[in-house]
Amino acid sequence: MVRRTKVLFRVVLAVTLLVCPLYSAIGQSIDALGSYSPYSMFGVGRIAYEGTAYNHSMGGIGIGMRDNRVINFINPAAITARDTLSFMFDLGINEKNSYFNDNITKSAYNIFNVQNVAFTFPIYKSSAFIVGIAPFSDVGYKFQSTETATDVEADMGDVKYQQYGTGSIYQLFLGASVMFFDRISLGAQGIYYFGYMNKHNDLLFNSSSSYNTVYTGWNYKVHSFSGKFGLQYIQPFKKNNSQLVIGGTYRLGTSMKGETSRYAYTDIDTVLNSNISSGTLRIADEFGVGISYRVNGKWAVGADFIQQNWRTDMFPDAVTWTNFGAGVSRQYKAGFELTPNMYDIRYYMKRVTYRAGAYFEQSYVRVDGRQVNAFGITFGASFPFYRWYNAVSVAVDIGQRGSLRQGQIRENYINFILNINLHDIWFVKYRYD
Numbered sequence: 001m002v003r004r005t006k007v008l009f010r011v012v013l014a015v016t017l018l019v020c021p022l023y024s025a026i027g028q029s030i031d032a033l034g035s036y037s038p039y040s041m042f043g044v045g046r047i048a049y050e051g052t053a054y055n056h057s058m059g060g061i062g063i064g065m066r067d068n069r070v071i072n073f074i075n076p077a078a079i080t081a082r083d084t085l086s087f088m089f090d091l092g093i094n095e096k097n098s099y100f101n102d103n104i105t106k107s108a109y110n111i112f113n114v115q116n117v118a119f120t121f122p123i124y125k126s127s128a129f130i131v132g133i134a135p136f137s138d139v140g141y142k143f144q145s146t147e148t149a150t151d152v153e154a155d156m157g158d159v160k161y162q163q164y165g166t167g168s169i170y171q172l173f174l175g176a177s178v179m180f181f182d183r184i185s186l187g188a189q190g191i192y193y194f195g196y197m198n199k200h201n202d203l204l205f206n207s208s209s210s211y212n213t214v215y216t217g218w219n220y221k222v223h224s225f226s227g228k229f230g231l232q233y234i235q236p237f238k239k240n241n242s243q244l245v246i247g248g249t250y251r252l253g254t255s256m257k258g259e260t261s262r263y264a265y266t267d268i269d270t271v272l273n274s275n276i277s278s279g280t281l282r283i284a285d286e287f288g289v290g291i292s293y294r295v296n297g298k299w300a301v302g303a304d305f306i307q308q309n310w311r312t313d314m315f316p317d318a319v320t321w322t323n324f325g326a327g328v329s330r331q332y333k334a335g336f337e338l339t340p341n342m343y344d345i346r347y348y349m350k351r352v353t354y355r356a357g358a359y360f361e362q363s364y365v366r367v368d369g370r371q372v373n374a375f376g377i378t379f380g381a382s383f384p385f386y387r388w389y390n391a392v393s394v395a396v397d398i399g400q401r402g403s404l405r406q407g408q409i410r411e412n413y414i415n416f417i418l419n420i421n422l423h424d425i426w427f428v429k430y431r432y433d
Contacts (some may be wrong), residue, residue: 026364035048035111035140039411045140045197046136046139052115052116053380054382057337057416059335060331061357064291066078068389069353069391071089071132076249078185078187078232079128080178080179083149085425086424088120089421096110097348098110101410102404115135117132126182127176130174131178135170136169139165139166142162142164159205161204163201170194173191174190174200176188183235186230189228191225193223193226196219200216200217215371216263218316219261220259221259223259228251246289247290247291250285253286254283256283261276262317284310284313286308295360298339298340304331305332325365326364336355337351351384352382353382355395356379357379359399370407372408373402374400375400381393382421394417397417400415
């Protein structure tokens with residue numbers, strides 16, 4: 001047992017040491033793409049959906065969910081749902097496939113990235129500790145258009161306008177949770193945000209030697225501390241060995257520190273290079289509520305609601321986008337899971353947990369006074385292996401962001417998420433080994 005635990009610990013340590021520098025390298029590279037969406041050009045970019053394949057396969061729910069087989073870091077209070085002596089580790093990767101249509105042109109883009117790294121273990125009796133890293137927001141877009149006015153072409157030649165952006169903000173979190181009276185679980189996370197965002201707007205004179213190409217844009221190198229708090233109330237019922245869980249979370253808003261620079265230069269001269277206080281870039285407060293009902297470890301159903309008010313938050317580069325305004329973001333999520341018989345020794349597929357869900361999101365991005373919405377359906381499964389609760393979990397997210405009927409760019413996407421869930425029991429002394 002001791003030997004096996006040491007081997008597992010070394011594996012986890014090796015994976016963590018490999019992945020954490022990868023996140024750091026991604027955050028420091030100006031060519032990093034955690035996502036690709038035309039709507040990521042605004043504000044802090046496209047807000048990433050939290051959670052692992054476990055959450056994503058059920059529409060993204062997690063605030064009111066409790067399951068001792070998986071790590072659920074959406075609600076800090078959920079990590080007390082565990083075997084008393086269990087150690088749990090989760091590593092996720094994702095592939096994002098997007099297809100764009102604006103009634104004029106069509107395009108596609110694919111992204112492969114790390115989804116999350118997290119591990120949790122008990123502290124004392126009914127308390128637990130968690131540490132992990134996951135993306136918070138992503139910037140990734142590229143547009144190019146050619147000037148078609150005949151008088152401009154006659155005077156300046158071939159003129160092109162180019163806009164592109166890259167980068168991500170990540171969240172490193174460390175938290176703990178404790179259970180009171182077997183009914184109330186309280187949790188808290190300390191969060192460290194860090195990352196880079198680069199947004200460029202260039203004017204290219206390709207066929208004229210009389211004009212110099214103009215490069216303008218914004219560079220962000222930001223970091224900040226924040227926190228997230230969670231609560232879950234568990235009401236058990238003797239009938240059917242079921243339980244009702246009501247949960248809530250609150251994430252503190254924070255002003256980002258670091259370096260923000262606005263620049264403009266040509267091939268022969270620098271026109272503008274000024275530094276701006278990064279404190280004007282702010283992440284809004286967030287609160288969420290969720291509920292779930294679970295029966296005898298066989299099936300569960302739940303729903304979440306999350307809201308962030310970005311209307312009072314300012315973004316330094318907002319002056320670049322005359323048609324952009326920040327609003328109140330809301331997410332509505334629902335999902336369920338079913339395990340036919342987790343203890344079946346004859347039929348493997350009966351031990352598999354099947355999940356499905358749906359969501360609707362009103363993003364904080366408003367373009368020309370219209371809020372950009374997204375909706376999707378999700379499904380997935382956890383395939384157990386070896387023993388305890390070790391499993392490979394998969395999730396598929398099919399959805400749409402934006403609408404041609406509102407004059408926006410329509411983004412259709414299908415995302416795949418793969419998580420490896422490792423579970424082990426510590427401090428158990430066997431009579432025989």
